[in-house]
Amino acid sequence: MPLNGLVKITPTSVTVTGTSASIGSGGQVTFTAMTELHINGVFSSSYDNYLVVCRHANSITSGLFGRLRNSGTTATTNYRTQNSWAAATGLQAGNTNTGTSGTCLFGNYNYATSRSGFNAYIFNPFASTATVCRLLGQSEASSASLYEFSGSHSSASSYDSLTLITDGGNSTGTITVYGFNK
């Protein structure tokens, strides 16, 4: 194991609702036309913080969102996010998930079938403390667009897995999880 830098993590398994998913020899997950994807066993005591790199294209204009998961159960509440996005004519901002009623840790929007991607830093998901996340994303429409999310999960629980879910249509792409060496 290298002493410094990022270490690519191979999931123990992936669970897909949709056409297919597979785990490459290096740990990269490839998914096709999925509506929900569980990337199991990527968070552990080996690392505190993680980088998630994802490229995706959705079948319609829709979002791809992330949730925390542990031992086969996905956390669907107690998230809060702040977000801003710049697309087409201007800058917008939102905090639609104020309080504890939010349903996702992060999200990235996608103009139908265009190229999108994001990187998300997830801090302390495995520790039994609140988990926080910072995401930078983009989607190419008629012009470039920018998405920024800051998310937190208020439950002091440990999570070993990550879930991706679409809010419409399906998504095709790749995702890789890296751990930051301590």
Next chain:
Amino acid sequence: MPIEPYEITTVYPDGTSETRLSTPEEIAQREADLIQFEADRVAREAAIAEAEAKRESAKAKLAALGLDEAEVAAILR
């Protein structure tokens, strides 16, 4: 509209896989997600439309004060 049971497949690093049907709990969660996502989408689009309407209203009022188009654009940048 209720969601019919659907297939969920787990794939392992060695390429083996197993497929099962969704549980009632998973179907209920998916139905709840779709309702929430639709509500979020409607709220998001309403917020964008309201912001754009306010922007157009502000532009019109600034123009009425005598600002030309370039000056309005500079202020609203």
